[in-house]
Amino acid sequence: MAVLVTGGLGYIGSHTAVALIEKGIKVVICDDLSNSDINALDRIFKITNVRPKFHKTDLKDYKKTELIFKRNSIDAVIHFAGYKAVGESVEKPVMYYENNLLSTLNLLKAMKKFNVKNFVFSSSATVYKVSDIMPLKENFPLAQTNPYGRSKYFIEEILHDVCISDKNMNVAALRYFNPIGAHKSGLLGENPNGIPNNLMPFITKVAIGKFDKLKVFGNDYPTKDGTGVRDYIHVLDLAKGHICALEKLKEKPGFFVCNLGTGKGYSVLEIVKEFEKQSGVEIPYEITKRRPGDIAECYADCEKAEKELGFKAEYSLADMCRDSWNFQKNNPEGYKSVQ
Ligand code: UFG
Secondary structure, X not given: OEEEEEOOOOHHHHHHHHHHHHOOOOEEEEXXXXXXXXXXXXXXXXXXXXXXXXXXXXXXXXXXXXXXXXXXXXXEEEEOOOOOOHHHHHHOHHHHHHHHHHHHHHHHHHHHHOOOOEXXXXXXXXXXXXXXXXXXXXXXXXXXXXXXXXXXXXXXXHHHHHHHHOOOOEEEEEEEOEEEOOOOOOOOOOOOOXXXXXXXXXXXXXXXXXXXXXXXXXXXXXXXXXXXXXXXXEHHHHHHHHXXXXXXXXXXXXXXXXXXXXXXXXXXXXXXXXXXXXXXXXOOEEEEOOOOOOOOEEOEOOHHHHHHHOOOOOOOHHHXXXXXXXXXXXXXXXXXXXX
């Protein structure tokens, strides 16, 4: 019996694969390598001494998706694979909906055929309606501002319908806040193609000299220092959250939604300051105008995760900054760097 990790060579997927292997769980990875690197597989091996079976598969192809289930005895799926750039999704909505929805539908079809009943889904805090009331609870209203976020929302709804139609089906939709940090070994971390969209990978690229300075998108928000506040969670905590979710599915909860965050909000300038402290590298920055679509504050209510999953994030912001830097420093060229 094995857990299929789709997108298992990506940032969160690879860390979760390691966490599963360390729990003695057999892992099968599929990834189309569109936003990940095959070298991550060697890195997983270096950390765990286990080389998971790997399928280079585009899940939009149903026949190929089915083959993974034919060739392996899968008893649960953790579905990370998906496009995730907010800006790109606004430019190319059809591509986003096609990729994110079709891959999920194909997985669900194959799961039905092979009688696989446990599914953990990578959802996002971006499904919540913009709100002045924080922290965000799972029962707050939902509304999205871009096709990426809407694809996550649509998939949650589809999964809910599937659970209504099939009482044996169990789904955990995990709404991630802002994952940062990297594996302690420095072998796995966030390795975006091209110019990073997100704050931490941009900061680490400034720190190794790939960019001159960080642009801070606005300092006129109604927050502690005017810059955007987010709930940053260590990717190792997030990986652990998936193990907790798999355990939860054994209780046969049907459709289950849960936030994965820390419940604490930090501003952009706080992140910059802590990163400088942990790395000893100065991060030059300039304040620019707000990024369209950004909100002032976003952080999680963690009560449900604690009560129902027994999950509590453990790593501090200092850990997150230190580990992000450790990965970047050891891998100036990402996974192309020799280890
Ligand atoms: N920021 C900058 N400069 C940058 C990048 C980001 O100032 O170069 C600021 C943003 O304005 C924001 C904060 O840093 O205040 C965090 O921005 P990120 O882009 O890192 O993260 P977001 O919160 O905007 O979005 C992330 C994911 C989305 C996901 C969302 C969930 O990228 O996929 O969290 O809330 F949907």
